[in-house]
Amino acid sequence: MPPEASTLAPRIDHLMLILVGMSVLIVSLVSALLIVFSIRYRRGSTAKRGRLPEWVSREIEIGWTAATFFVALFIFWFAAALQGAQYKMPKNAMEVHVVAKQWMWKLEHPNGRREINALHVPVGVPVRLVMTSQDVIHSFFVPAFRIKQDVLPGRYTEAWFEAKEVGTYHLFCAEYCGTDHSKMTGGIVVMPRAAYARWSRGVDEHGTLAQQGAQLFRQLGCTGCHGQSARVRAPSLAGIFGRRQPMEGGGFKVADEEYIHDSILQPQKDVVAGYTPVMPSYQGIASEDDVVRLIAYLKTPNGGSVE
Amino acid sequence: MSPNTQEGIVDRELRSPSYLQNGTTIRSWLLTTDHKRIGILYAMSITFFFFLGGIAATLIRLELISPTGLFLTNDEYNRAFTLHGIVMVWFFLVPSIPTTLGNFLLPMMIGAKDVAFPRLNLMSWYLFIAGGLLTVLALIAGGVDTGWTFYTPFSTLYSNSHVLLAAMGVFVVGFSSIATGVNFIATVHLLRAKGMTWMRLPLFGWAMYTTSLVMVLATPVLAMSLLLVVAERAFGLPIFDPRSGGDPLLFQHLFWFYSHPAVYIMVLPAFGVVSEIITCEARRRIFGYQFMVYAMVVIAVIGFMVWGHHMFVSGQSAFASLVFSFLSFVIAVPSAIKVFNWTGTLYRGQIRFSAPMLYALGFIGLFTIGGLTGLFLASIPIDVDLTDTYFVVAHFHYIMVGGSVSAFFGGLHFWWPKITGRMYSERLAQFAAISMFFGFNFTFFPQFIMGWMGMPRRYHLYAPEFQPWHVMSSMGAVVLAFGYAWPVFYLGWSLFKGQRAPDNPWDATGLEWQTRSPPPKENFDRTPVVTDGPYKYHPQDSTPHEVEQAQAPQVP
Numbered sequence: 001m002p003p004e005a006s007t008l009a010p011r012i013d014h015l016m017l018i019l020v021g022m023s024v025l026i027v028s029l030v031s032a033l034l035i036v037f038s039i040r041y042r043r044g045s046t047a048k049r050g051r052l053p054e055w056v057s058r059e060i061e062i063g064w065t066a067a068t069f070f071v072a073l074f075i076f077w078f079a080a081a082l083q084g085a086q087y088k089m090p091k092n093a094m095e096v097h098v099v100a101k102q103w104m105w106k107l108e109h110p111n112g113r114r115e116i117n118a119l120h121v122p123v124g125v126p127v128r129l130v131m132t133s134q135d136v137i138h139s140f141f142v143p144a145f146r147i148k149q150d151v152l153p154g155r156y157t158e159a160w161f162e163a164k165e166v167g168t169y170h171l172f173c174a175e176y177c178g179t180d181h182s183k184m185t186g187g188i189v190v191m192p193r194a195a196y197a198r199w200s201r202g203v204d205e206h207g208t209l210a211q212q213g214a215q216l217f218r219q220l221g222c223t224g225c226h227g228q229s230a231r232v233r234a235p236s237l238a239g240i241f242g243r244r245q246p247m248e249g250g251g252f253k254v255a256d257e258e259y260i261h262d263s264i265l266q267p268q269k270d271v272v273a274g275y276t277p278v279m280p281s282y283q284g285i286a287s288e289d290d291v292v293r294l295i296a297y298l299k300t301p302n303g304g305s306v307e
Numbered sequence: 308m309s310p311n312t313q314e315g316i317v318d319r320e321l322r323s324p325s326y327l328q329n330g331t332t333i334r335s336w337l338l339t340t341d342h343k344r345i346g347i348l349y350a351m352s353i354t355f356f357f358f359l360g361g362i363a364a365t366l367i368r369l370e371l372i373s374p375t376g377l378f379l380t381n382d383e384y385n386r387a388f389t390l391h392g393i394v395m396v397w398f399f400l401v402p403s404i405p406t407t408l409g410n411f412l413l414p415m416m417i418g419a420k421d422v423a424f425p426r427l428n429l430m431s432w433y434l435f436i437a438g439g440l441l442t443v444l445a446l447i448a449g450g451v452d453t454g455w456t457f458y459t460p461f462s463t464l465y466s467n468s469h470v471l472l473a474a475m476g477v478f479v480v481g482f483s484s485i486a487t488g489v490n491f492i493a494t495v496h497l498l499r500a501k502g503m504t505w506m507r508l509p510l511f512g513w514a515m516y517t518t519s520l521v522m523v524l525a526t527p528v529l530a531m532s533l534l535l536v537v538a539e540r541a542f543g544l545p546i547f548d549p550r551s552g553g554d555p556l557l558f559q560h561l562f563w564f565y566s567h568p569a570v571y572i573m574v575l576p577a578f579g580v581v582s583e584i585i586t587c588e589a590r591r592r593i594f595g596y597q598f599m600v601y602a603m604v605v606i607a608v609i610g611f612m613v614w615g616h617h618m619f620v621s622g623q624s625a626f627a628s629l630v631f632s633f634l635s636f637v638i639a640v641p642s643a644i645k646v647f648n649w650t651g652t653l654y655r656g657q658i659r660f661s662a663p664m665l666y667a668l669g670f671i672g673l674f675t676i677g678g679l680t681g682l683f684l685a686s687i688p689i690d691v692d693l694t695d696t697y698f699v700v701a702h703f704h705y706i707m708v709g710g711s712v713s714a715f716f717g718g719l720h721f722w723w724p725k726i727t728g729r730m731y732s733e734r735l736a737q738f739a740a741i742s743m744f745f746g747f748n749f750t751f752f753p754q755f756i757m758g759w760m761g762m763p764r765r766y767h768l769y770a771p772e773f774q775p776w777h778v779m780s781s782m783g784a785v786v787l788a789f790g791y792a793w794p795v796f797y798l799g800w801s802l803f804k805g806q807r808a809p810d811n812p813w814d815a816t817g818l819e820w821q822t823r824s825p826p827p828k829e830n831f832d833r834t835p836v837v838t839d840g841p842y843k844y845h846p847q848d849s850t851p852h853e854v855e856q857a858q859a860p861q862v863p
């Protein structure tokens with residue numbers, strides 16, 4: 001049995017045990033019947049082989065069809081209920097950005113601390129992972145937490161966990177990604193809260209993710225158009241995160257991580273109503289890491305309103 | 308069934324020669340339109356690919372004995388498992404039963420002289436060979452490293468291997484599948500003998516029919532998705548590349564829309580073979596014939612609606628996952644019904660433990676385990692943990708190898724006397740069946756456990772705590788390899804030295820047994836007429852006991 005190191009793990013294992021129990025039961029039933037029939041009705045044995053009325057087989061047939069259907073339905077219902085819990089993201093979660101590339105994991109803490117192939121997290125605190133890939137599809141897999149989520153290029157996917165045991169656990173890439181797929185591994189280091197606080201105080205000299213994002217916001221020239229005194233007419237980005245944006249051609253889009261990501265790298269994709277699509281693409285100029293910083297910056301209360 | 312083939316003694320000299328003697332030149336084989344000879348051509352080709360894929364499997368199992376690898380580089384290992392997957396899926400498992408046993412037996416079972424389109428049948432074999440050559444060429448050129456799944460954008464933009472050649476190989480071989488499917492559908496619709504109604508069709512016939520429907524409806528989608536891969540890789544057409552607004556997940560939807568039904572292409576024929584063997588060797592009518600037929604039809608239909616269960620962690624919507632999960636549970640029901648019905652068929656039978664029967668019983672056990680572990684993977688929370696681990700590897704090997712390959716070997720032995728006109732050694736064959744069953748379990752059961760422990764699939768180097776399980780699995784593979792290689796020797800021996808087979812050595816009821824062994828080119832000396840349902844091993848209102856009691860020697 002692998003370690004149960006997250007709050008989710010025991011619940012998954014509970015369902016797993018139910019399924020194992022049921023499987024053992026069914027396999028024993030089928031093999032017992034096979035063996036008993038094989039011995040009793042082997043060719044030439046003296047066992048009685050009386051008639052089998054037609055209705056018997058029909059009743060039995062309908063009986064076990066219904067029984068299997070209800071068993072299947074029950075497990076589905078049970079699993080679906082657990083799925084709800086699995087996907088419900090806790091509100092107060094600490095956010096970690098994950099950028100995957102062939103063949104390494106880059107992890108960024110909100111305070112700007114960066115790690116490669118290792119992630120330090122405090123015990124008992126929910127952690128939300130916001131993940132994207134720079135090249136092919138990868139998959140973030142921590143067996144001890146029973147979580148796995150594919151990491152896609154050009155998209156943000158999410159996963160969460162709350163570690164409940166201090167220790168170091170495997171991080172694997174679970175989606176085949178080329179030559180060194182099996183070397184794209186790392187460790188999740190779960191620390192007591194005090195130790196984690198000490199560890200994370202060694203802040204990156206560049207400041208928090210949001211501070212770095214603010215710097216990039218100027219460096220990349222975003223203020224030139226999105227600033228308040230800009231000459232080019234572009235939508236203001238003050239308080240953009242989470243706002244519903246009206247789209248050219250009708251409809252609304254919520255400005256979430258993915259929306260902002262795409263607006264930077266593929267500005268023609270979603271054009272805000274009333275604006276001409278003049279923004280150039282930042283593909284090749286802003287890296288996935290830069291985009292992560294810009295998003296962190298735009299998420300802050302004053303984000304996007306710099307002059 | 309009571310075919311009129313026994314009346315009158317036809318003079319041996321006047322009878323038409325068997326299909327094997329009817330022309331012995333290479334040319335007469337390569338240009339044949341006889342479904343039986345095409346079945347033999349296919350059998351030889353897929354045997355070659357089975358051993359090619361087997362060599363790759365051997366390399367993989369050897370390499371995984373040590374967590375740091377033994378003699379392959381990461382790239383070579385990736386190429387080995389890709390080769391294993393591509394060759395085994397498209398050049399062995401998908402064509403295995405339909406193109407060999409199906410080609411040989413389907414027309415005979417329905418009382419026809421040949422398939423509906425004999426020349427299309429030959430063309431399908433040439434397409435198979437062409438696709439095979441392209442794939443072998445890709446291998447010789449240096450191999451492919453995408454995995455058999457060709458996931459984008461890796462396959463289209465990042466892989467430095469011969470993806471185009473391999474994709475074209477699979478593309479071409481897909482058309483041979485479609486040709487076989489179209490042919491079988493037309494054959495079953497048009498060429499059934501007088502009196503052979505749909506509900507008198509042997510279950511093998513139904514299996515071939517439902518498999519063909521899936522082949523014809525699903526394979527074009529595979530062709531499309533591979534063409535899109537080629538378009539993006541060779542011509543830079545942005546389809547899956549997110550940087551140009553493409554969607555890499557689109558490929559997965561298209562790919563699994565074919566590849567999940569493909570699992571049923573591999574396993575439905577096995578259902579047919581096992582039903583034929585069990586009824587004959589238990590001297591019993593099949594339990595619940597109509598339920599068996601409907602179960603296969605339902606599986607073929609719902610098989611098209613469950614592809615999304617391969618994508619629970621891919622980032623598809625939670626609601627879509629829920630629907631796919633539900634449908635995956637639903638499809639378990641007809642599969643379970645089949646298992647219960649085979650078991651029920653044994654009840655009050657006269658069971659003989661011949662080699663084909665051992666293979667068939669092994670099939671039931673392995674298929675049951677494979678099917679039940681499928682329920683684990685249909686449950687979303689558990690799939691999130693287990694997908695892309697060795698648990699999945701073990702699960703689909705139980706279905707596709709434990710299930711389908713056992714059934715294929717069972718069928719090969721069962722119809723061997725009919726096909727070759729020779730008997731094989733029963734003892735040696737029983738030994739092979741038993742070693743295959745145990746070898747298989749030793750190889751793949753440890754993989755369930757290491758998958759549950761978190762061992763990801765397609766890993767060349769792995770964490771040392773998984774080593775004991777890998778070593779166990781590799782040792783099992785030695786037994787399994789013996790189980791696969793051993794029949795080559797005694798069946799090869801039987802070809803030349805085996806005892807001449809009588810027309811109906813197992814006393815079976817199918818039409819194919821009512822003609823000579825090996826059959827003449829036209830299959831039957833007299834066109835059969837069918838007057839009753841299949842599996843008439845005992846009168847409807849009696850049991851084999853009463854029938855055989857009369858003939859059996861009395862035990863004092």
